[in-house]
Amino acid sequence: MNHTTQHSFEPKIIAFVCTWCTYAGADLAGTSRMQYPANVRVLKFPCTGRIDPVFILKAFQQGADGVLVSGCHPGDCHYIAGNFHARRRFAAFRKLLEFIGVDLNRLQFSWVSAAEGGKWVEVVTDLTEKVRAMGPMVEFKELALEEQWSGVIDTPELKEAYNAI
Amino acid sequence: MSRIGVFICHCGENISRTVDVERVAAEIGKHPGVAFSTDYKYMCSDPGQTLLKKAIQEQKLTHVVVAACSPRMHEKTFRKAVEAAGLNPFLCEMANIREHCSWVHENMEEATVKAIDIVGMMVERVKKNRVLPTITVPVTKRALVIGGGIAGIQAALDIADCGHEVILVEREPSIGGHMAQLSETFPTLDCSQCIMTPKMVDVANHPKIKLYTHSEIELVEGYIGNFQVTIKKKARSVDEDKCTGCGVCMTKCPQKKIPNKFDQNIGMRTAIYVPFPQAVPNTPVIDRDNCTWFKTGKCSVCQKVCGPGAVDFEQQDCLVVEAVGAIVVATGFDLYSIAEKPKGSPIKGYGEFGHGKIPDVIDGMTFERLASASGPTGGKILRPSDGKEPKQIVFIQCIGSRAREKGISYCSKVCCMYTAKHTMLYHHKVHDGQAYVFFMDARTPGKSYDEFWRRSIEEEEAVYIRGMVSRLYQKGDKIVVMGSDIAVGVQVEIEADMVVLATAIQPQKGADTLAQKLGISYDKYHFYSEAHAKLRPVECATAGIYLAGACQGPKDIPETVSQASAAAAKVMTLFSRDKLEREPIVARVREAGCVGCFACKKVCAYGAVEEKEIRDRQGNLIKVVAYVNPGVCAGCGTCQATCPSKCVELDGYTDEQIIAMIEAL
Numbered sequence: 001m002n003h004t005t006q007h008s009f010e011p012k013i014i015a016f017v018c019t020w021c022t023y024a025g026a027d028l029a030g031t032s033r034m035q036y037p038a039n040v041r042v043l044k045f046p047c048t049g050r051i052d053p054v055f056i057l058k059a060f061q062q063g064a065d066g067v068l069v070s071g072c073h074p075g076d077c078h079y080i081a082g083n084f085h086a087r088r089r090f091a092a093f094r095k096l097l098e099f100i101g102v103d104l105n106r107l108q109f110s111w112v113s114a115a116e117g118g119k120w121v122e123v124v125t126d127l128t129e130k131v132r133a134m135g136p137m138v139e140f141k142e143l144a145l146e147e148q149w150s151g152v153i154d155t156p157e158l159k160e161a162y163n164a165i
Numbered sequence: 166m167s168r169i170g171v172f173i174c175h176c177g178e179n180i181s182r183t184v185d186v187e188r189v190a191a192e193i194g195k196h197p198g199v200a201f202s203t204d205y206k207y208m209c210s211d212p213g214q215t216l217l218k219k220a221i222q223e224q225k226l227t228h229v230v231v232a233a234c235s236p237r238m239h240e241k242t243f244r245k246a247v248e249a250a251g252l253n254p255f256l257c258e259m260a261n262i263r264e265h266c267s268w269v270h271e272n273m274e275e276a277t278v279k280a281i282d283i284v285g286m287m288v289e290r291v292k293k294n295r296v297l298p299t300i301t302v303p304v305t306k307r308a309l310v311i312g313g314g315i316a317g318i319q320a321a322l323d324i325a326d327c328g329h330e331v332i333l334v335e336r337e338p339s340i341g342g343h344m345a346q347l348s349e350t351f352p353t354l355d356c357s358q359c360i361m362t363p364k365m366v367d368v369a370n371h372p373k374i375k376l377y378t379h380s381e382i383e384l385v386e387g388y389i390g391n392f393q394v395t396i397k398k399k400a401r402s403v404d405e406d407k408c409t410g411c412g413v414c415m416t417k418c419p420q421k422k423i424p425n426k427f428d429q430n431i432g433m434r435t436a437i438y439v440p441f442p443q444a445v446p447n448t449p450v451i452d453r454d455n456c457t458w459f460k461t462g463k464c465s466v467c468q469k470v471c472g473p474g475a476v477d478f479e480q481q482d483c484l485v486v487e488a489v490g491a492i493v494v495a496t497g498f499d500l501y502s503i504a505e506k507p508k509g510s511p512i513k514g515y516g517e518f519g520h521g522k523i524p525d526v527i528d529g530m531t532f533e534r535l536a537s538a539s540g541p542t543g544g545k546i547l548r549p550s551d552g553k554e555p556k557q558i559v560f561i562q563c564i565g566s567r568a569r570e571k572g573i574s575y576c577s578k579v580c581c582m583y584t585a586k587h588t589m590l591y592h593h594k595v596h597d598g599q600a601y602v603f604f605m606d607a608r609t610p611g612k613s614y615d616e617f618w619r620r621s622i623e624e625e626e627a628v629y630i631r632g633m634v635s636r637l638y639q640k641g642d643k644i645v646v647m648g649s650d651i652a653v654g655v656q657v658e659i660e661a662d663m664v665v666l667a668t669a670i671q672p673q674k675g676a677d678t679l680a681q682k683l684g685i686s687y688d689k690y691h692f693y694s695e696a697h698a699k700l701r702p703v704e705c706a707t708a709g710i711y712l713a714g715a716c717q718g719p720k721d722i723p724e725t726v727s728q729a730s731a732a733a734a735k736v737m738t739l740f741s742r743d744k745l746e747r748e749p750i751v752a753r754v755r756e757a758g759c760v761g762c763f764a765c766k767k768v769c770a771y772g773a774v775e776e777k778e779i780r781d782r783q784g785n786l787i788k789v790v791a792y793v794n795p796g797v798c799a800g801c802g803t804c805q806a807t808c809p810s811k812c813v814e815l816d817g818y819t820d821e822q823i824i825a826m827i828e829a830l
Contacts, residue, residue: 014830019237027235030264038275041282041830042265043823044236046750049768050802050818058827078706079801080686080770089806121269 011065011131013040015124016055018048018083021072021113028117036121037128040068047071049082053093056107060140066106066131068123073111083111101139106131167292168200170226171284172217173262174208174233180267183276189232189262192281196288200224208233214246221250228252228291232260232284255297255749255817260287282830289829293822297749302796304390305490306740307332311382311679314342315722316495316714316729318364323733324493325373329740332487333368334396335378339444340365342497346427346530348537348544350722351586352617358443358539365445375487379450383484385682388771388797389709390490390745400480402451403437407475410447414467414476415439423455425541429531431549432541437467437476441539451476491709491736494683494693495729496676498715500530501565501573501669515564515571518666519637524550525644526637526664528564529583536590546594548663551642554595555662559646560584561634562604565669573669573690578719580667581608585618587665588627600627601659603634603648611721630657637664670719684771685710692718703732708747708799711735750800750817752793758812759790765804765813766791773797774804 017023023044029036045051048071059067069090077083090109098104110123131137171193175181186204194202201224207213208231220226229252231243236259244254262280270276306329310321313335321331333340344350345365347357368374377396384395403414418435425432427440434440436456437449457464458478468476503515519526525548527535538544548555562584566577581604588600607629609615621627634648643660650657676691685705686694693716696704703711711732714725739745752765756779766774777792791813793804802815811820 012830014827023235024237027237027261027264030235030268033268035271036269038266038270038272038279041279041286042261043286043826045802045823046815046818047801047803050806050815052806052820052823054820055823055827058824059830062827062830064830079799079803080684080706081768082770082801082803085768085803085807 007132009132009135011039011128011136012063013066013068013124013128013131014059014064015040015042015068015070016045016048016051016059017042017069017112018071018078019044019046020078021076021111022070022120024114025112025116025120028114029120030117032117034117034121036124039128040124047077047079047082048086049077049079051086053089053096056093056097060102060106060137063137063141065134065137066108066127068108068110068127070110070112070120070123073113076113103134105134106137167198167227168225169196169198169228169230169288169291170217170220170224171199171202171230171232171288172208172213172220173202173204173284174213174231175204175206176233176263176267177207180233180263183267183270183273184262184280185273185277186280188277189280189284193284193288196285198292199288201226209239209242214242217243217246218250221247221252226252227256228294229257230260230284230287230291231257232262232280232287234263235259235261235265253296256291256294258287258291258294260284286826286829289825290822293819293825295816295819297816299746300749300751300795301744301746302388302390304740304742304745305392305488306330307487307489308491308493308736308740309334309392309394309487309489310493310495312342312495312497312714312716313337313340313368313376313378314495314497314714315344315361315364316497316716316725317342317493318368319726319729320493320495320713320733320736321374322364322367322371323730324736325371327733327737327740329373329737331374332394332396332489333374333376334380334382335376336381337440338379338401338438338448338450339440339446340368340376340378341441341443341445343530344722345441345443346429346533346537348533348540349586349590351582352611352613354586354589356538358537362443362445365443369445376446377485378446382679382682385492385684388794389747390739391796392489392492392709394487394489394492396485396487398483398485400453400482401448402453402476402478402480403449404475404477404480405446405448407473408448409473409475411472412439412449413470413472414449417466417470419464419466420455420457423452428534428541429528431531431534443539451478491711491739492683493711493713493729493732493736494679494685494705494716495713495732496673496679496716498670498719499673500528501671502528503564503666503668517636518561518564518634518664519639519644523637523639523644523664524548525555525662526666528666528668529580529587532587532665536587536594544594546591553662554598556595556598557659557661558591558595558598558600558663558665559634559644559659559661560587560600560602560665560667561646562602562667563633564666565671566667567605573671575690575719576608577667577670578608579670579721581606581618582611582614582721584665584667585609585621585627588621589625592625592627600625601646601661602627602629603632603646604629605631605633611723632657670715672716676716683707683710692716703728703735709739747796748800749795750815751795751798752800752802752804752813752815754791754793755812755814756790758810760810760812761789761791762809763791764807764809765793768803768807770801770803771797771799773799
C-alpha cells in the first residue's frame with residue numbers, strides 16, 4: 001500500500017480502545033507489519049466500560065474529525081461484562097450526539113479482538129477514508145471558539161442578559 | 166513542577182527506520198515539563214536501562230516516558246527499572262511508537278509527526294500520574310478443589326503433599342469420577358481401576374485433605390487469597406463417623422433393582438449403596454427417591470442390621486463454610502446423550518441412531534462398563550438386551566462431535582483413541598468376533614498413540630470404514646447399520662449385534678451455574694475459559710481460580726493429570742507468599758461527593774463495591790457511601806464511567822489523565 005499520496009485534508013482520528021482486545025489487535029497489526037493511514041491516535045483504557053461519553057465529546061471539541069471506540073467482542077470481555085455496559089451506554093449516547101447535530105458517520109464503534117490485526121487495519125482505514133471524504137468537523141471548533149468565555153461578564157449581550165434575570 | 170524524562174528507543178532499526186527518533190527527542194525536549202530527552206539504540210537492554218536509571222538520579226526526574234514498543238511488551242521492564250532508580254513505578258508510562266507507529270507506516274514524515282504526537286500525549290498523561298502504592302492482601306493457605314475425578318485428585322494430592330490443607334468437594338457419593346468407570350486405558354491398556362484406586366485411597370488417608378463427597382458448592386464469596394466458600398453437604402442418611410463400611414446394609418436392602426448410574430444403568434444397585442465396591446469413602450448413601458422407608462415409611466431394614474447404628478433417616482442437608490485462598494475447578498465432562506435432547510440447548514438430537522430406543526445401541530462409557538472386570542457383566546462383552554455375545558460389532562465415531570449442523574463443532578479428542586482401544590478389548594474377549602469402525606478421520610496425536618491405533622487395525626483386525634452412518638434400525642435381533650464407504654465409494658450395510666457410539670464430550674451439567682457462582686467465564690458449550698489460550702492455560706481470568714481437566718475442554722488422562730499438576734503448581738506459587746502483591750489499578754470512591762446511588766455497585770461484575778456507613782463521633786449515621794474493596798476490584802473502570810456524580814476514580818486511568826491526553830492532541 002502506498003500512503004505517500006498527498007491529500008488536501010488529513011483528518012484527525014482518535015481511537016479509544018480497550019487494552020485486552022483492540023489494543024492487542026493493533027499491536028498484532030504492527031507485528032504483522034500491516035499498513036494503515038497514520039491519522040489515528042490511540043488512547044488505551046483497561047476496558048471499554050471505562051470510556052466515558054464525555055471523552056468522545058472532548059475529543060470532538062479538541063478537533064478530532066472522527067472517533068473510534070473499539071473493544072472486545074460481546075462475550076469476550078476480560079472484565080466479564082464491561083463491553084456490554086459500554087455498548088448500552090453508547091447506544092443511548094449516539095442518539096444524544098445525533099440530537100446535538102453530530103453526523104454519526106464520524107463516530108465508529110467496533111469489536112476488534114486481539115487476534116484481529118487485519119480487522120483493526122480495515123476499521124481504521126475505512127473510518128479515515130470516510131471522514132476524509134466528509135471533510136473537517138467544524139461544528140465543535142466553531143462552538144468552542146464562540147464559547148471561549150473567561151467567566152467575566154464583559155460583552156454587552158451578556159451584561160444585558162444578566163441584568164434581565 | 167514536574168521534571169519529565171523522555172527516553173526514545175530506536176529498537177535497533179525497527180523504530181528508527183521510519184521514525185526520525187532524533188527529531189522526536191528534540192521536539193519533545195521543548196515540551197513544557199520535559200527536563201530531559203534522549204534517544205538510544207536499545208532502551209530495554211542493560212546499558213539502556215542503566216542510562217535511564219542514571220538520568221533519573223542525575224537529572225532528578227520526577228516522571229518518565231519511554232517511547233518504544235507496546236506497553237504489553239516492556240511496561241513491566243521499565244517500571245521495574247524506574248523503581249530501582251527510586252521512583253514510584255507508576256510514574257513511568259510507555260509511548261507505543263513501534264507497533265502503533267513505525268511498523269504500520271512507511272512515510273517517514275507522517276510516522277515522525279505521529280510519534281511526536283504519541284509521545285506528547287503520554288507526557289501530558291504522565292504529569293497527572295500519581296504515586297500508587299502496591300496493594301498487598303493476605304493469603305489463606307488452603308485450597309479448594311471442586312471435583313473428585315482424576316484431575317481433582319491429582320491437584321489435591323499435589324497441593325496437600327506440599328503441606329497445604331486442601332478441601333476436596335465431590336458431587337457424587339464417591340470420588341473417582343469417570344476414570345474409575347473405565348476398564349483399560351490407552352495406549353498401554355493398563356487397568357484404570359488399578360492405577361486409580363490407590364490414588365483415591367491416598368486422598369482418603371491424607372492428613373491434609375478434607376473430603377466432602379455427596380456435596381456441592383452453594384456460594385463463593387471473596388477474592389484471590391481470601392475466598393469464603395459455602396458447601397452444601399447433602400444428607401447421606403448414614404453417619405460417616407459411625408459407619409464402618411461393613412456393607413451389611415447393602416446386602417440386606419430389599420430394593421435391589423435400581424439402575425446404577427456408575428454402571429451406565431446396565432448394572433443394578435440397592436437403595437442404600439456405594440456406587441462401586443472400591444468407593445472412597447466407603448460409606449453408603451441412601452437414595453431417598455428409591456428407598457422404601459422414605460417412600461412408604463416402612464422397612465428400615467438397613468437401620469436394624471447396622472451394628473454401629475450409623476443409619477440416620479433424620480439426617481438433613483447442611484451448609485459448611487470454608488475459608489480458602491485458591492480454587493481449582495476440575496468438574497470434568499459428561500457424555501452427549503443422543504437419546505435425550507437437552508432442554509433449551511441448541512444441540513439437535515440424533516434420532517436416526519436409535520440410541521435409547523434400540524437397547525443394543527450403547528455409548529462408549531457403557532462399553533467400558535461391559536469390558537470392565539468390576540462391571541455388571543464381570544468383564545464379559547454381552548448385549549444389554551439378551552445377554553448374548555455380539556459377534557459383529559460396529560463402532561461409530563464423531564457422534565455429536567465435529568458436526569456443526571448438529572450444534573457441536575469441536576472434536577472430542579479422545580474418541581478415536583478409545584474406539585481403537587474398544588476394538589482391541591473386544592477382540593481380546595470375543596476371539597471370533599469382528600469389529601467395524603465408521604470414522605471421519607483418525608486423530609491420534611500423542612505419544613505412542615498412532616502406533617496404538619495402527620495396532621488395532623494390523624494386529625487386532627478391526628475394519629475401519631471411512632464414512633458416516635446414515636441410519637440404524639432393528640431387524641429381528643440384529644441392528645442394520647447403513648453407511649457409506651467414501652474411500653471405495655460404495656454403500657455399506659452391516660448386520661450388527663451391537664453398536665457403540667462415540668458420543669461427544671460435553672462439560673458437566675450445571676457447569677454454567679457453577680461458573681456463575683465462581684465468577685469465571687465459559688464458552689458457548691459451557692467449557693470454562695482459560696485466561697490465555699497459550700500462555701495461561703490453567704488460570705481463569707478471575708484471579709485465584711485455576712482449571713484442571715476436561716471442564717476446560719476435551720482431554721485425555723495424561724493431559725488432564727498434567728494440567729491438574731500445573732494448576733496445583735500455580736496454587737503453590739500463590740501460597741509461597743504470605744502476602745499477595747497486586748497492581749494498584751483499582752477504583753477508589755471519593756466519599757465526600759458520593760450520594761450513595763450505588764449505580765457503581767449495579768455495574769460491577771466482580772461484586773467489589775460494598776456499602777459503607779459513615780458515622781459521626783456519637784455514632785449517628787450520616788450517610789451510606791460506596792466502598793470499593795481493593796482486593797476484589799479488577800480495575801475495569803466501568804464504575805467510573807457509570808458514576809453520575811463522578812466520585813469513583815480508577816487509579817492509573819483517572820479522568821484527569823485521559824482528558825490531559827485528549828487535550829494534548
